[in-house]
Amino acid sequence: MTTPMVKFDNVTKRYGSLTVLDSLNLEIAPNEKVAIIGPSGSGKTTVLRMLMTLERINDGVIYVDGEPLTHMERNGGLVPADERHLRRVRGNIGMVFQHFNLFPHMSALKNCMEAPIHVLGLPRREAEERAAELLDMVGLGDKKNHYPSQLSGGQQQRVAIARALAMRPKVMLFDEVTSALDPELVGEVLQVIRRLAKEHSLTMLMVTHQMGFAKEFADRVCFFHSGKIAEQGAPEAIFNNPQEERTRQFLSAVLEAG
Amino acid sequence: MQLRPLAICAIVFFTAGLAVASFANFREFIPGLLQGAWITVQITVGGCILAVVAALLAAVAKMYGPLPLRWLAVAYIEVFRGTSALVQLFWLFFVLPHFGINLEPMSVAIAALGLNVGAYGAEVVRGAISAVPRGQWEASVALNMPRILALRRIILPQAFVAMIPPWGNLFIELLKATALVSLITISDLAFKAQQMNQTTFRTVEIFSIVLVMYLAISIVITVGMRTLETVAARGMARGR
Numbered sequence: 001m002t003t004p005m006v007k008f009d010n011v012t013k014r015y016g017s018l019t020v021l022d023s024l025n026l027e028i029a030p031n032e033k034v035a036i037i038g039p040s041g042s043g044k045t046t047v048l049r050m051l052m053t054l055e056r057i058n059d060g061v062i063y064v065d066g067e068p069l070t071h072m073e074r075n076g077g078l079v080p081a082d083e084r085h086l087r088r089v090r091g092n093i094g095m096v097f098q099h100f101n102l103f104p105h106m107s108a109l110k111n112c113m114e115a116p117i118h119v120l121g122l123p124r125r126e127a128e129e130r131a132a133e134l135l136d137m138v139g140l141g142d143k144k145n146h147y148p149s150q151l152s153g154g155q156q157q158r159v160a161i162a163r164a165l166a167m168r169p170k171v172m173l174f175d176e177v178t179s180a181l182d183p184e185l186v187g188e189v190l191q192v193i194r195r196l197a198k199e200h201s202l203t204m205l206m207v208t209h210q211m212g213f214a215k216e217f218a219d220r221v222c223f224f225h226s227g228k229i230a231e232q233g234a235p236e237a238i239f240n241n242p243q244e245e246r247t248r249q250f251l252s253a254v255l256e257a258g
Numbered sequence: 259m260q261l262r263p264l265a266i267c268a269i270v271f272f273t274a275g276l277a278v279a280s281f282a283n284f285r286e287f288i289p290g291l292l293q294g295a296w297i298t299v300q301i302t303v304g305g306c307i308l309a310v311v312a313a314l315l316a317a318v319a320k321m322y323g324p325l326p327l328r329w330l331a332v333a334y335i336e337v338f339r340g341t342s343a344l345v346q347l348f349w350l351f352f353v354l355p356h357f358g359i360n361l362e363p364m365s366v367a368i369a370a371l372g373l374n375v376g377a378y379g380a381e382v383v384r385g386a387i388s389a390v391p392r393g394q395w396e397a398s399v400a401l402n403m404p405r406i407l408a409l410r411r412i413i414l415p416q417a418f419v420a421m422i423p424p425w426g427n428l429f430i431e432l433l434k435a436t437a438l439v440s441l442i443t444i445s446d447l448a449f450k451a452q453q454m455n456q457t458t459f460r461t462v463e464i465f466s467i468v469l470v471m472y473l474a475i476s477i478v479i480t481v482g483m484r485t486l487e488t489v490a491a492r493g494m495a496r497g498r
Contacts, residue, residue, distance in 0.1 A: 053399065087402055087404065090402050091402050095400040097400075099393055101393035101394060101396060102397070103394065103412055115401035115402065118403065118407055119401060119404075119407070163401070164401075
C-alpha cells in the first residue's frame, strides 16, 4: 500500500467552544483528486486552511507525504513543529484562494517569480522562464506584464494558479476558487484546473460549490456536515445515489439553486 | 479643496504687501535669512530621514518583535510622544553632557526632532501595515515565504502607499518644530530672524519674509509627497 500524500489523523479544530472539525480522519492518495462539498460552516474550508498551516490545529496530527506537518519527531515522540520544519514540509503544498490574493504591486510575471527566486533560490532567468511558461499554460502569455488591477477576476485567478504552480507543489488546494467570479468567468478558470488535473500528476483538494465540475473532476467526493465527513465516495455514488439523508437534503437544495 | 490655494495666495500676497508697504529695501535681509533657512532645511531633511527609519523599526519591533524588543519599542514611542519636544531637545543637549556624552548641536537637533516625530510615525506605520489585507499574508504563507521576507517584499511596499499622506503631515510638523533649535545655539531661520530684529528693529519685513520662507519649504514638502504618492500608486490598485 502506498503512503497517502495527505493524512489527517484524528484532527480537531476548535474556535473557543465551537468545534469546527471533530476528530477528522482522511487519507488522500498521491495524484488523487478530491472534491469537498457541504453547507457553509461545515468545516470544509478549514480543512484546506489547516493543511496550508493558516490555522493551528487543536488535536491530532496532519501528515504530508508520510511526514508529520504540524509536528516533528523528537526522541521518538511527536512535538509541535517549529518554523523551520513547518516551512520544509509546507513547501509541498500550494493553495489558490477564493479572493485570488495576488500581490497588487507586482505584474503577473513578477507575481509568479517572487517566491521561486526568494524562497526556492532559483536564478532570476530560470524563474522568469518558468513563470512565462506557466502563464502561457493558463492562457495569459500575452498579459504577463499586466498588473492585477488591469486583469479580470478570471484572469487574476488564473495568474494565482500559475503562481502556486511555480513552486512545484505536490499537493494543490483550491478554496472556492470560482465563488468570487462573475458567472461568465467561471468557465475559463475551471478549464485551467481541468487541464491541470489531466496533464500533471498533482494531488488536488478542492472545496467547491460547482457540483457539475466536482462530478467530472473528482475521483472522490467528501460531503462535510458539522465538522465531520458525513458521506464520501465516488462522484456517481454521492450525486446519483446518496445514502445519507443530510447529503440528499444538501444536494437537492444546491441543485435547486442551480 | 478649492480654498487651499486661495488661502495660500492670500497669505503670500498679504505678507509680500506688508513688506513692500513698509517702503524698506527688504532685500538686505534676504541673504542672512537664507543662511538660516539652509540650516532649517538641513535639520528638516535629516530629522525626516531619522524619523522614517525610527518609525519603521519601532513599528515592526512593536508588531512582530520578540518580547524585550516589543517593550523597548513601546517605551520609545510612549516617552517621545508623551513629553515635550523642547524638553527632549534640552535633555539631549544639556543633560547628556553630565553623563559624558557631548554631541554637536546639529546632531542633537536632528536626533531630538527625528526621534520625536518618529514616535508619532511609528503609529502611522503600524496603522498602514495593519491595513494591508490579511489575504496578502496568507498568500505569502502559501508560497512558503519566511515572515521577514513577506513583510519586506509583500506587506511593506503596499503599506508604503497608504502611509505617504500622513507622513506629509508629520514632515511639516517637523519643519515647524525646527524653530525650537534656536534655543540650543543653532542659527536657524527663526534664530536669524530674532537676531536681525534685535539689531535693526525692522520687525514687519523680517518676520514677513520668514513666514514666506517657512511656507515655501512646507509647500515643497507637500508637493513632493503628493508626487511620491502618485508615483507609488501607479499601476497598483490596492489589492485584497
